[in-house]
Amino acid sequence: MSASQPMMLELENQRNYVAGSGNGVQFAVCLDQGGQKTMEDCHSAVTALDEPFSCWSFFAVYDGHEGNAVSQWSAVQLPRFFLASHEMSQLYKEHLPASERDGLIRRGLLKGFLQMDEELRGLPEMQADGGSGPRGGSTASCALITPEWIYLVNCGDSRGVLVSRRTVVLASRDHKPSLPAERQRIERAGFCVQRQRLDGRLAMSRSLGDFRYKAVATLDALQQAVSPEPDIFRWERTVQDEFILLASDGIWDVMETEALCEDVGQWLEHTNDLQSVCARAIDEAVMRDSRDNATVAMIAFPASVRMSPEKLQMETALDKIIELVVTDVVHWLENKSDEDDVHVPDLQELLCCTRTIMDENGVSVPNNSGIGGKRHLIERTWNRMRSERLSVRCAMPSWCLSLMSRIKPRLAGRPPLPRTIDADALAAYVQARDADADRQRGG
Structure with a gap:
């Protein structure tokens, strides 16, 4: 593969999602x-x-x-x-x-x-x-x-x-x-x-x-x-x-009725995204074999709806941060050549990348399942980028720890992630990030 040829970062075991609303209800379906x-x-x-x-x-x-x-x-x-x-x-x-x-x-x-x-x-x-x-x-x-x-x-x-x-x-x-x-x-x-x-x-x-x-x-x-x-x-x-x-x-x-419903109620305190809730229910079942x-x-x-307006604002800002991190990681990976010997990650590996970058920047995910609770968001971001821009398939070997050492220098020039996730911090980060991108294009 030449350096000018983009790679397609394809998820293993993709899920299908459906969502909508009408007659006073909202719904989502996740199929795995x-x-x-x-x-x-x-x-x-x-x-x-x-x-x-x-x-x-x-x-x-x-x-x-x-x-x-x-x-x-x-x-x-x-x-x-x-x-x-x-x-x-x-x-x-x-x-x-x-x-x-x-x-x-x-x-x-x-x-x-x-x-x-x-x-x-x-x-x-x-x-x-x-x-x-x-x-x-x-x-x-x-x-x-x-x-x-x-x-x-x-x-x-x-x-x-x-x-x-x-x-x-x-x-x-x-x-x-x-x-x-x-x-x-x-x-x-x-x-x-x-x-x-x-x-x-x-x-x-x-x-x-x-x-x-x-x-x-x-x-x-x-x-x-x-x-x-x-x-x-x-x-x-x-x-x-x-x-x-x-x-x-x-x-x-593998799951009891009462236990799952209690978990769903807790998840709804941190998100209004029903697709994410359905995905997390399946994740819990998978973890139980x-x-x-x-x-x-x-x-x-x-x-x-159990989220307070303050929590909803914070969660929205956090989701945007995660989308930006995933976008940066995928952009970096798609532009690497064979000489770089990059291991293209599957979904679980991308979760590890995202968690590591956010941990190193002091950004925590305020819910009881950590970055795993954002799997649906990460997967959706990946699929959107894939459908819009990437076209060539690549093999996906198992997790390679050296991947993070290669990602860090690429992201080192980015402005630091805001440690306190709120609307003002997000706006400041996005502004700094866009300015950095403009400088790189100008250079």
Whole structure:
């Protein structure tokens, strides 16, 4: 590679992020492939459903297995099947008491799951190679938000939780084959539970798809070994509702519901960036040895804001400092030639670089996870630079301590980072940094 040819600093194990807002809520989704060869998780995020339900929102996480065909199809189709049910068409035709409206919504949700699962059975992509029968399946953990109520709807071993007044007030139940009622249905359908799995293979007892376990002609859909029936939980909305978490079992297999919700509440005291919060939840799962696909969706209500204006200002300034440091490091690396023998870092190595530079300048990250809590910001900055300017791929060997010794001289001419992070200090630093860049261009 010549010195004039830029290098592409490519992250290993990149994550996908989605974020948005509408109908009085904000949401973010983070999807991580983990240690798996393929990504089988999918999600739905619809802040406004079709008329006459435009003031309703729908979110879901789907954890596919034996491929992603079911999870991908379900993510697109489930809201449509729910809204197309006869029950939903009756909802606004006349004034109904709350109990009847709730009953229609529950029956509409159930019918949506059952009808979608039946249509799914006939799709060509559901037929296994070699004609051995339908293959693949997916869990579904959903949140339906209406002006009156919040519904958590769960089929499988993904999970949804609602936090209100800093307390978990609603949580779905995982459908595991070892549960007594689930085991009874499985055995009546002619299957067994081995090693806490259905037939020793399937980790959940309810799902969309998995038609090899739904083939007993004398049984209806709800009696099959694997049922598509969701559990439906309702909460009456209040102004104190804070956030909903929907996540696949790549999170819940290694983290407890209460512990994760408490962590999220603490993180919200230091940031309003929901994408960062979702990423940190996955980081926590990875540190607990989760190797599965992992997806976290967070839906936040106005009461979730816990940062004071002072903290928000400080955090915004700190984020800008980190962006500047990452930008400097990447600019330096991309201009090095082969003669410099530079080891291009992966994400973890870039975190180390950023932390070292900030530590040496006396800048601390005021939260309980240090620079690791800024992974999402660093990754986002890297990806933005990559998409805008860099084009040539490079190999990424493991961490080399000499990297910092090469970075330090390049950054030595920069003005020192402000030790007290606030808006005035940031403005002064940016002004000095720009002036330094002007002098270098003039020279």
